[in-house]
Amino acid sequence: MTEISATDPCWICSEAVEPHTESYCNACGRLFHLNQREDLPGRDCGTVSLSETHLALVFMCSACLEEAGETVTPTLEAVLDLSEAAQTAGMSEADLAQAAAAGRVPHRRTAGGSLLFEREAVEALVRTRGRT
């Protein structure tokens, strides 16, 4: 029910943050740019990774990322968006979205409405499908 204001500035670059790039750092809680839409242009002033223990998205602004150093970077490639995951799984994006909605593959939906998948979960789905 919260109206998102598009005028709040990113604390990294001080420019306005669009709704689809609005992200809050899990470390410092500040607003920063992170483009959550493949189909729209957007700036990235930080990154998002998937916590393997909690299957939760961890947002980090670039300032905190630098402080955290190596601890967060290795997990980055383990997270796939819908089109990457669909390619990995050899499915259409619609089928994969449906599988996610049916609870057949663990996923996260971002505030921007994008689906994110853990690479391992997608590969597990491929193995399940291969069995038929």
Ligand SMILES: [Zn+2]
């Ligand atoms: Zn920014």
Ligand SMILES: [Zn+2]
């Ligand atoms: Zn931060």
